[in-house]
Amino acid sequence: MKSLGSIRRTFAPWTNAEAKPFITFENVTKTFGDFTAVDNLSLTIYEREFFALLGASGCGKSTLLRMLAGFEEPTSGRILLDGQDLAGIPPYRRPVNMMFQSYALFPHMNVEKNIAFGLKQDGMPKAEIEKRVADMLKLVKLEQFAKRKPHQLSGGQRQRVALARSVAKRPKVLLLDEPLGALDKKLREETQFELMDLQQDLGLTFMVVTHDQEEAMTMADRIAIMDKGEVMQVATPAEIYEAPSSRFVADFVGSVNLFEGKVAGQDAGRVKIATASGFDIQAEESAAPPAGETVWYAVRPEKIRISSQRPETAVNAVEGEVWDIGYLGDMTVYNVKLANGQIVRSSQLNAHRTTADPLTWNDRAWLAFPADAGVVLTR
């Protein structure tokens, strides 16, 4: 059996039916007046998992996080943490900590006091607090900034103070609300890996809310794609990308070409789809709907080869006109217009410095892809 994506994951409790869920959302609904922020949502998260909630703003992902932190109570449904129902437990008694999007550092306290704040609330002995704070400062590499006030720090340093403060109490779950949203691109990329290392080292369960798919794909063990208060799909980044369950998910993560058509027949694990784009698609799909059903074949741009001649061995091929070309350095993106007007995107990795088959605007070109290049979607 071939594996989706390029990563072999050893940590996958969600594939094990015996594994005990750590956080469970059971039919959770949250309404604000007429507005339904979270709609009858169920979700399970496992211990030590790095779990990401991904969605556009207003999809309910932050509300979900705030309900787990205790700032909002569900209108209906239950939230369980480590077997305990969280209903009615105030935020200050929940074994979860949150890293706020604005960081919410206390401006009148220095770095050290910010980190020590939660520990003092717990009544930890002074010597122990000092040691824990020193450990945390070392962890986020801010030892020499202990006496600084938040406004004397850079954005990246503030982010690390917020992180240190929220993990100082060793919560059962760390909630991160857009943890990298306020950082610039370069710092964000570095910090992604630091967060992953930190999660590994501390062995905590992380639940992160983000609207940045690259961030979610890089860091998370599993991603939940949310839309209008509902979970559209929960899966590993590779599954989300290579085997999306719906057109929404396929379109939301990365870019995708969708060919609409009707099932024309199937044979030996292959489905034939008669598309409106002027060609038939042979798709590898074992559980396809019966003939006559409307389906969509979703295929990612990098899975489509482009060439000036029809490749002899191609299973699926269609001719079109090169409409737009974007040269990005590491790859080149071609937009090709088919006879019916549909624009199909193909991206080619520039693995070599030279090519024998260069294309230009308005050239006739062939797009080709194998039977297992995409997925057949029914919704």
Added chain:
Amino acid sequence: MNRLVSAIAARLTIIAPYLWLLVFFLVPFLIVFKISLSTTVTAMPPYTPVFDLAEGWAALVEGLRDFTHENYLWLWDDPLYVNAYLNSVRLAAISTALTLLIGYPMAYAMARAPSSLRAVLLMLVILPFWTSFLIRVYAWIGILRPEGLLNQFLFFLGVIDRPLVIMGTDTAIYIGIVYSYLPFMVLPLYATLEKMDFSLIEAAQDLGCTAAGAFWKITVPLSVPGIIAGCMLVFIPAVGEFVIPDLLGGSQTLMIGRTLWNEFFANRDWPVASAVAIVLLLVLVVPIMFFQQAQARAQERGR
């Protein structure tokens, strides 16, 4: 040429506020200070020496010899003045504390109110200013006097069987000062509380604070600048307040503003009245200036 004009204009813009302070603060202060060193006489003006530039240099030097610090010694010797100062400070301090106690919850509620409602609430706080201060204090006489609205209402409810004596007591002064100066407390407090990030409260609760704990550990320390500004705005004018103790307080209420008025208008002793004013300034404004400077330095260090 144009450049010269704009350079002069720029200078003038900078000088203007200093000029204002010079003409309307420093010069009057020096005049009062000069009078405080003079001696009372039955004349017009009622003090000596009076300088007349036309009389020449010698007369001026002669006049300077007549200056005396008698008036200041007089203030120190007569316990009336010392008591009046202390009593003013006491009344002002208690009134300020009461105003803070009432103003803080008001400002907090306003800052947490939905933003559509805030403008209306702000308007309501400022609204009393549309009526004259004097008329509003007079209105309190109508409420507080023995046969006034308050006593009638309490009689009606059956809470009391003889009228409460509020008029002419310190309580009436507290009520008058708290009522009149409340906006000066609420507005600076509201300004600091309104710009506070309320996710800080959530962060504190997330880290193990109860709502009350978060209030004392986060909200109060962050609103200190507003508390100081509000207290200054209430305390300083309250110490020198004349109208409220005169109208609502009893004849035995000793406050420095009243003493000053008596010296000036009843006794026609301009030099002593001036000395009272100068001492009031030194006793109050100088420590407050030092305090504010220390505060600014502390803030500078924190930054």
